[in-house]
Amino acid sequence: MKAKVHITLKAGVLDPQGKAIGRALSSLGFAGVGEVRQGKVIELELAETDRAKAEASLRAMCEKLLANTVIENYAIELRP
Amino acid sequence: MKAKVHITLKAGVLDPQGKAIGRALSSLGFAGVGEVRQGKVIELELAETDRAKAEASLRAMCEKLLANTVIENYAIELRP
Known part of the structure; x- marks a missing residue:
């Protein structure tokens, strides 16, 4: 299962x-x-195939x- | 118009x-x-209201x- 974790301030x-990028x-x-903000995305490959378990583990x-x-806030996105 | 730019290796x-995150x-x-890779997301607010022009400018x-x-690869995502 592939997962993407989006991490934003x-x-x-x-x-x-973000401010530096805006000025540049x-x-x-x-x-x-206008406002520019920078976040991170982490892409992971998980051996887990059960969606609920994968989500709990990612959390x-x-x-x-x-x-x-x-x-920071995080958002989890899962694809089989 | 709000835009998100996803930048990945x-x-x-x-x-x-990504390797360090995987080991941690x-x-x-x-x-x-399995494999872990880290990318960036940049969120921007644009004054431009025309979708095509906004996309050209982001590109x-x-x-x-x-x-x-x-x-790096980039992907552009636009929302009004």
């Missing part, structure tokens, strides 16, 4: 990387770019390692 | 970050985790700044 958390785009002449991975839940 | 390009998951006791941003097209 929570609303209100300062995102200096402006200085390259791209106008009309545990996010809580323990992949995301810093104080400042 | 091309197949065959070594991903040390194993050492935390998560079994059955230019990716080619010039957001992605290193030698080793």
Whole structure:
């Protein structure tokens, strides 16, 4: 089973990387770019074939390692 | 218009970050985790309302700044 975990900063958390990208785009002449925020995607291959078990395991991975839940949200996407 | 740009390493390009995540998951006791790869997501707010123009502009941003097209692929996702 293949999984994608999307990790994004929570609303209100300062995102200096996003800000830097926004400024770089402006200085390259791209106008009309508003807020820019950067997140992560982690793609995993899981041996688990049961959807519910895979999701529970991914949730545990996010809580323990992949995301810093104080400042980050995560979303799990599963494909067989 | 809101846009998401997904940037992933091309197949065959070594991903040390992904490897490190995979090893960390194993050492935390998560079994059955195969290949792990890490990518980026950049969320942008665009003033442009025309879909085709927004996409062309995003494509230019990716080619010039957001992605290193030698080793990375990008995918653009647009929402009104």
